[in-house]
Amino acid sequence: MSNYIKEVTKTKELRKVYGNTLIDMMTKDERVVALEADLMSAIATKSVQDTFADRLINCGIQEANMMGVAAGLSVTGMIPFVHSFGIFVTRRAYDQLFLSLGYAQLNARIIGSDAGVSATHNGGTHMPFEDLALVNAIPNSIVMEMSDDTMFEQLLKKTKDEYGLYYFRIVRKEMRKLYHEDQTFEVGKGIVLEDGSDVTIVASGIMVDEALKAREILAKEGIDAAVIDMFTIKPIDETLLVEYAKKTKLVVTAENHNVIGGLGTMVSQCIGEQHPVKMRHIGVKESFGQVGTKEYLQEVYKLRAVDIVEAVKDGLK
């Protein structure tokens, strides 16, 4: 169980964390190189360019080439950190991501920003609801969704010397602050935020906050919900899922993503095979993105605490 921050406060902007962490890693390791496709302003990496002009490569608006350049850099032993909006690093350049990096078994960190509804007023063209599904389908990929700034910084640093294709799905700006500085994060290990006996809510990204809020609402109605921050989507933490499936008999997943191919699918596959219990899935269903505030979009796509509560009650009927 994690001693998470119960009081609702905000994180630093994750883009600031990205820039600062890059500078820190570049200072310590000459192999670290960052790639952008004309979104430096959006992800706040200009400071990185000012400090390490030769290792911040702005490719211009050419995501396909950027993936190939990352592959080439990896061939020479460098560690490329590749950023663009989630749609561009996955949908837009999928075959390049899949073949030049995945199939070629090269080493890269892919950072897909503006997770799901956090793309807000950029709208449907810029709103990734299927990036996790796409990256999950690449053999041996490691797929993570960041739920807080501390997690992001620590996992960037912690995985720097690992080899392989890592995907970090992030919100660019602020989120709810969840973790103390001394929290430790293990790739592939979910974090139990709250224990419970009636239902387990498995969430990632901004939905962790919603899950915690849903737990409070449910508690008032006498339903005891466990909440797990399942920030590693792949490989999914099977041990923890089976433990909680046995314990609570109902598992509800909550993701800011299409219900096909993301967290819900990974959790379902695990539980379906290893300890089948009743499940419900909160996520985007058969919909494209659109413009709107985060709150509006969460309402439209039913990604709020109240939607989780409804799913839990339905599952417990």
Place this chain on the structure above:
Amino acid sequence: MNNKQFSAQIRLETLKELQHRTFGHIGGSMSIVELLSVLYNDIMHVDPKNPNDPTRDYLVLSKGHAGPALYATLALKGYFPLEMLKTLNDNGTNLPSHADKNKTPGIDMTTGSLGQGLSAAVGIAKGLKIQGKDNRVFAIVGDGELNEGQCYEALIFASKHHLDNLVVFVDDNKLQLDGPTKEVSDIGNLDDRFRSFAFDTRRIDGHNEEIIKASTIDALNKKGMPSIIILDTIKGKGIKEFENLTENHHMRFSEDDNQLLDKYIALLEGENNE
């Protein structure tokens, strides 16, 4: 061994390799034989006993379907036994249709989805520059492959970053799978196109080893900008009856084809024994 002799050996081993498998990408393999010969016999700094030597020059075969010609070259150089060429496209092989860096010693980049290799090559060239290393990078793209938009993204990048440690070869054999490149998707005047991207550009006879060598050295000496050498080539070069056949991109050899290949294999074996 001189480059001409090495070309004959590569052509012979490639034909034997493809004939043994009974099918394969013969046209585009034959058109780059002389280039591979010059690069591996006379230009590239490589160590077949240590394929991952960090001081080596890199080759990215962006037209990954010409793998069979590169495999023959690598085997002749001693990266792996010649006998292994018979495993081309066997189930579980280390010599697949398209080049794979994780399977074959000496292959620097996995390719096959056209247009992607050139991006990897510019990435390698940039990585070497950042690290202050003087290894050189060679990329081979097909003229048909230049239909792919990603190639032009890579050209922009190479030019912007002044990658003078990169030489791109275009195997301009004028044919792609469905027919003449001019008919399928006319890519216009390649020379002008590359010059407009600020590449040091030249067009040469792609089957003349001496010219290939001299031009490659010139290109390597050009500082401040990347180079492109357009090779005027013949798809299926060396097998008169197959040369420039629209159908020679990928062939499944008939009885007659086999007899023809036997004839050319015997001729080349004679040449090699002289």
